Amino acid sequence: MQDSAVQTAQAYVPKPSSSELKKRIWKNKLLYIMIAPGLIYFVLFKYLPMYGLIISFQDYKPFKGITGSEWVGFKHFERLFTEPDFINILLNTLILFGMNLIFFFPIPIILALMLNEVRISYLKRTIQTIIYIPHFMSWVIIVSISFVMLTMDGGLINELLVYFGFNEVNFLLSLEWFRPVYILQVIWREAGWGTIIYLAAIAAVDLQLYEAARIDGAGRFRQIWHITLPAIRSVVVLLLILKIGDVLELGFEHVYLLLNTMNRGVAEIIDTYVFTAGLRQQQFSYSAAIGAFKSIVGLILIAAANRLAKKMGEEGIY
Incomplete structure (x- = not known):
């Protein structure tokens, strides 16, 4: 009974408006600045290279590129x-x-x-x-x-x-x-x-x-x-x-x-x-x-x- 009451209370917690969200971000701007280099690193060197996995389904030729190489499936x-x-x-x-x-x-x-x-x-x-x-x-x-x-x-x-x-x-x-x-x-x-x-x-x-x-x-x-x-x-x-x-x-x-x-x-x-x-x-x-x-x-x-x-x-x- 107590658990259900807690879940109900959590369900009705109002979401912050866009202006409140901007204020929170500005208030903690130094933390986000500290996080930024790590995020940039992961985006550039971990997530963007995932696009290259497409060539595992192609007969990749460097001079043709990803868009011009033949698709061979598995x-x-x-x-x-x-x-x-x-x-x-x-x-x-x-x-x-x-x-x-x-x-x-x-x-x-x-x-x-x-x-x-x-x-x-x-x-x-x-x-x-x-x-x-x-x-x-x-x-x-x-x-x-x-x-x-x-x-x-x-x-x-x-x-x-x-x-x-x-x-x-x-x-x-x-x-x-x-x-x-x-x-x-x-x-x-x-x-x-x-x-x-x-x-x-x-x-x-x-x-x-x-x-x-x-x-x-x-x-x-x-x-x-x-x-x-x-x-x-x-x-x-x-x-x-x-x-x-x-x-x-x-x-x-x-x-x-x-x-x-x-x-x-x-x-x-x-x-x-x-x-x-x-x-x-x-x-x-x-x-x-x-x-x-x-x-x-x-x-x-x-x-x-x-x-x-x-x-x-x-x-x-x-």
């Missing part, structure tokens, strides 16, 4: 799902995403919990600075450092293996070592930076909860388990939903720098395949069809993950 999508190499490429992409989700995603949470327990402020700031630095290095630098360490020609890791009596390992050309090397590089570069959001969420936890827990005899681990983790659960779920939406979006640059003829069987992913088909082989329509497929899959997974989160009692992203 021809490129049919080729996509019948291409012998595509299943292997899709499987490689999903395996790397699964490794990201299992091995990388929990690490920023664990690091944030550990940093929150450091009571000496200057030590905490020093550790944060050290683990943030790799994020500001490009993938070229990260992969180059890894190459120097892992190469068989005087690499530090292989020198240590030989010193302790083991055989040298060709990490850079090995099918078995590509995925471990990839995920270790991701952890090295992004784990520290990923702690920022979780530390902000932890800082918002009411300190009185910890005081009450200490009075009841709870140690640090019990405080983390019963107070900190439940408090940041909504943030974890939100970031997990966004992560699931990037299931086919692993990033081109990192994998391309590790890719070579010896490890291509496990290293070729959708992003590098689009580069090869679209730019090197100039199959623009086919690569656009792959991009459309990635976007649709990501949208479906985000919607499904968001709905599941709401059923579990979380807020979700919309």
Whole structure:
């Protein structure tokens, strides 16, 4: 009865007139000015390029343009799902995403919990600075450092293996070592930076909860388990939903720098395949069809993950 009364009251809330709306906008003009650059960016680089997806249904020729190219319908999508190499490429992409989700995603949470327990402020700031630095290095630098360490020609890791009596390992050309090397590089570069959001969420936890827990005899681990983790659960779920939406979006640059003829069987992913088909082989329509497929899959997974989160009692992203 009370819920129906609230809904009825909300239904009769008068809408602001155009003059009132203009006054509200003018009153908050600084906020809209701050939002404007972000909106312009998304319009120019996210929404307007969607018009180019039309070429995935055409046999696109650059000299004819979008309006002059022949319409072929779902021809490129049919080729996509019948291409012998595509299943292997899709499987490689999903395996790397699964490794990201299992091995990388929990690490920023664990690091944030550990940093929150450091009571000496200057030590905490020093550790944060050290683990943030790799994020500001490009993938070229990260992969180059890894190459120097892992190469068989005087690499530090292989020198240590030989010193302790083991055989040298060709990490850079090995099918078995590509995925471990990839995920270790991701952890090295992004784990520290990923702690920022979780530390902000932890800082918002009411300190009185910890005081009450200490009075009841709870140690640090019990405080983390019963107070900190439940408090940041909504943030974890939100970031997990966004992560699931990037299931086919692993990033081109990192994998391309590790890719070579010896490890291509496990290293070729959708992003590098689009580069090869679209730019090197100039199959623009086919690569656009792959991009459309990635976007649709990501949208479906985000919607499904968001709905599941709401059923579990979380807020979700919309």
